[in-house]
Amino acid sequence: MRRGVITLDRTVGTLISLVLIAAGTLALCWYYNVFPTAPTELTTRTPADYSHSTWWPWATGAxxxxVLLLGLFWLTRHLPRRTNSRFTLPSTITNGRLLADANAAVTAAAEGLAARPEFREGSGRIRADRGQLVAELHCTIxxxxxxDAVHAAVTQATQDLHAVLGIPALHHRTHLRVARTNKPSPTSRVH
Structure with a gap:
């Protein structure tokens, strides 16, 4: 999501929370008679029936x-953004262009980590996150x-990834999970 959408979500959530907290606090204060000048009973009257007015269908339709447009706008702002994983590489070739598939490079980096003894498995992908291009590595150790060996391997893999892709605006994020049990060792059978 973009920063503006996140800020709007947090602002709206905070305002709704504050209104609900204030309403609950006022209800408790009224129930326990904290404000002695407050009325002890609330009287309500029947609201005017506007549903038979000529403007009512137009107002409800509008x-x-x-609300429908606001809901559609809200949903479209929360859709995940697709990222083009193909990038043009700088080249001296005049009659063509060189393309790099960033997802393939990130997947290769994750598989390279998974081949090391400290790692069990790895995967990777490129995604857009808050307007930034991020290479994500997901590995199980x-x-x-x-x-220390895990840190050195991940640092080397991300440096290699940045060197291969050559995208200056590329960021990286590495998610490490720890396996619950040790990898079963291969057993040999004697006949």
Whole structure:
């Protein structure tokens, strides 16, 4: 999501929370008579019946369309953004262009990590996150893995990835999960 959408979500959520907290606090204060000048009873009257007015269908129709458009706008702002994983590489070739598939490079980097003894499996992808291009690596490490070796391997893999792709605006994120059990060792059978 974009920063503006996240800011709007947080602002609306905060305002709704504050209104609900204030309403609950006022209800408790009224129930326990914290404000002695407040009325002890609330009287209501029947609201005027506008549903038979000539403007009523137009007003409800306009309100329904406004809510529908607001809902569609809200949904479209929350859709995940697709990222083109193919990038043009700088080249001296004049009659063509060189393309790099960033998803393939990220997947290869993750598989390279998975081939190491500290890692069990790995996957990767390119995605757009808040207007930034991010290479994500998802790896599972062994429970007994040396964390210094894991750190060195991930650092080397991301440096290699940046060198291969050559995209200056590329960021990276690495998610490491620890396997619950040790990898079963291969057993040999004696006949």
């Amino acid at each position: 309100a329904a369309i406004a 062994e429970p007994a893995a040396n964390l």
